[in-house]
Amino acid sequence: xxxxxxxxxxxxxxxxxxxxxxxxxxxxxxxxxxxxxxxxxxxxxxxxxxxxxxxxxxxxxxxxxxxxxxxxxxxxxxxxxxxxxxxxxxxxx
Numbered sequence: 324x325x326x327x328x329x330x331x332x333x334x335x336x337x338x339x340x341x342x343x344x345x346x347x348x349x350x351x352x353x354x355x356x357x358x359x360x361x362x363x364x365x366x367x368x369x370x371x372x373x374x375x376x377x378x379x380x381x382x383x384x385x386x387x388x389x390x391x392x393x394x395x396x397x398x399x400x401x402x403x404x405x406x407x408x409x410x411x412x413x414x415x416x
Contacts, residue, residue, distance in 0.1 A: 356377075357378055358374050358376055360374055369397075374390065376388055387408050387410050387411075391405070
């Protein structure tokens with residue numbers, strides 16, 4: 324009985340790790356890059372949080388910031404998210 328319980332626990336742990344590994348939001352939040360909260364709003368109908376990477380990905384003519392928007396609706400416990408990129412073009416002086 325103990326062997327079955329240990330095996331079941333191990334399989335559940337592997338399943339949880341795979342779920343987190345393939346979830347975009349979890350990967351964004353725990354990937355180790357520095358992040359900052361750019362915007363947040365809390366009301367009785369909506370909780371909105373915008374999280375952005377602090378250090379951009381530098382490309383030839385622009386800097387790219389990855390961001391995550393999280394929307395939570397407390398009325399029916401709906402959770403939505405979007406992942407997007409914001410580009411800032413470099414200007415030569």
